[in-house]
Amino acid sequence: xxxxxxxxxxxxxxxxIQGNIPIGGLNTIPLxxxxxxxxxxxxxxxxxxxxxxxxxxxxxxxxxxxGTCIVTGGxxxxxxxxxxxxxxxxxxxxxxxxxxxxxATNTGNVxxxxxxxxxxxxxxxxxxxxxxxxxxxxxxxxxxxxKSVVLGATGAATLKVVCLAKDGV
Numbered sequence: 001x002x003x004x005x006x007x008x009x010x011x012x013x014x015x016x017i018q019g020n021i022p023i024g025g026l027n028t029i030p031l032x033x034x035x036x037x038x039x040x041x042x043x044x045x046x047x048x049x050x051x052x053x054x055x056x057x058x059x060x061x062x063x064x065x066x067g068t069c070i071v072t073g074g075x076x077x078x079x080x081x082x083x084x085x086x087x088x089x090x091x092x093x094x095x096x097x098x099x100x101x102x103x104a105t106n107t108g109n110v111x112x113x114x115x116x117x118x119x120x121x122x123x124x125x126x127x128x129x130x131x132x133x134x135x136x137x138x139x140x141x142x143x144x145x146x147k148s149v150v151l152g153a154t155g156a157a158t159l160k161v162v163c164l165a166k167d168g169v
Contacts, residue, residue: 112126
């Protein structure tokens with residue numbers, strides 16, 4: 001589990017907390033509804049290495065090719081995914097940020113392989129079997145162009161994905 005914490009000191013001691021923290025450090029993407037108004041997450045769990053999951057960036061839908069790959073949250077058809085209340089996610093026009101997290105308990109490697117010419121959404125391998133949690137924040141801040149990302153594993157593994165986007169509404 002990752003979390004952000006801060007200690008706040010009085011102004012007279014020269015301390016304090018920053019009030020406007022941009023996504024990704026030096027990027028200047030403000031967290032307003034003008035730039036990003038859609039956030040969702042899903043988890044993919046593999047019991048073996050035989051099936052992949054495909055994530056459609058425009059709709060948020062994540063589908064599995066078979067029984068060894070289970071998707072929790074964000075599930076749906078390629079026509080769209082639903083939030084925890086059963087409400088259909090609106091179509092995203094811009095992918096602002098993607099956070100990938102692989103737990104230390106993974107025994108298999110996890111691969112993130114975007115469709116051709118979509119590498120701005122992450123081409124990654126999280127190595128399993130070394131008892132270390134791994135994560136990556138990508139801030140493409142770009143239109144998705146109807147692209148998708150294929151998620152796969154070489155053995156028993158889990159991958160959590162969080163997406164921050166701007167919808168077309």
